[in-house]
Amino acid sequence: MRDVLIVGGGPVGTMLGCLLALRGLDVQVLERRTEPSLRSRAIGIHPPLLGVLEQVGVAEALVRRATHVEEGSVRCDGRTLGRLSFSALPTPYPYVAMLPQYETESLLRERFQELRPGGLRGGVSVSEVRRRHDYAEVVTDAGETFQARYVVGADGARSRVRESAGLPWLAVGGRETYLMCDYGDTGIYGADAVLYFERGGVVESFPLPDGTRRWVAMTDFLAEHASSSDLADVVRHRTGAVVGQARGVASAFEVQQHRTNRMVAGRVLLVGDAAHQISPIGGQGMNLGWLEAAALAPALARAVAEGDAAASALAMYSRTRMRAARMAMRQAGFNMSMGRPVRGLRLQARNALVRTLAVPPTSALVARAFTMRWL
Incomplete structure (x- = not known):
């Protein structure tokens, strides 16, 4: 019986695994892939998330490898309409770090392996999650069963965890x-x-x-x-x-933007694209998932340590992060409309x-x- 099982070993699931391991929780990550994807999807890492990566211990390596975007311009018909600078932002990282997702994911996996040797298990396809009174079960396509006090779905927009929990998937825009x-x-x-x-x-x-x-x-x-x-x-x-x-x-x-209506269903929780699918225009998707991981880690640590406080801590996580997701979706919708x-x-x-x-x-x-x- 582990403290937390995370379904999905992408950048958000692995980030959450690192944050939980740093808090001393017994955490395992289950990933469908046997080899990391080399597709370059998300590339922009915003300043607040560089601070989270610093907590995990990979910011220095990532910043050293990434390209730093300190300014951007908007053009039309051969003319510059305006410029935007990030250099005056009140942060130690006044830029957007640009790095292909597979490189970011590799850094996080290496760090998780240091924190929890053998904690990431590849080649595991999850078919169902069953909610029990004081734990949850993950059933794989191969018929294996894993048990944990809490199960977190970080398995993307087509989340089997979300589907098993009976949470809706609502189209937006x-x-x-x-x-x-x-x-x-x-x-x-x-x-x-x-x-x-x-x-x-x-x-x-x-x-x-x-x-x-x-x-x-x-x-x-x-x-x-x-x-x-x-x-x-x-x-x-x-x-x-x-x-x-x-x-x-x-x-x-x-x-096509989507979201669920809550991120907690008993002992099953959602994070990242499993809870919301946000336009990549503006680079918010992976970053928003990391912000959720940073909020969920202390909430889960408290839920495991203080059973009486679990419901309120996890409800607060769901409420505040759903509000942020709705704001991000409105911003992404504005970005798309402008283009x-x-x-x-x-x-x-x-x-x-x-x-x-x-x-x-x-x-x-x-x-x-x-x-x-x-x-």
């Missing part, structure tokens, strides 16, 4: 489609992030380590068969920018709004919002 690929960085933008709010839809560009730059473009449909050359053509047609040599294959994805194709008066109005948001004192508030300072 409309759908958008995007195309993404990494290319060699031509060096034109330095370490800046660039957002092109163009007539045909947004194009985003972010620097990565090893002379790489990620490009993301909104599309009219889910372009599943598009190539890196196709995305390069879209970027050039909309913005006039020329990308470097492709360093991977293009990836099409669809954004949609526009023409005429609507284009002029949007550009005027961007110019307003990019000058003091509003720019300081935008920088705080973009880096998740109030979540």
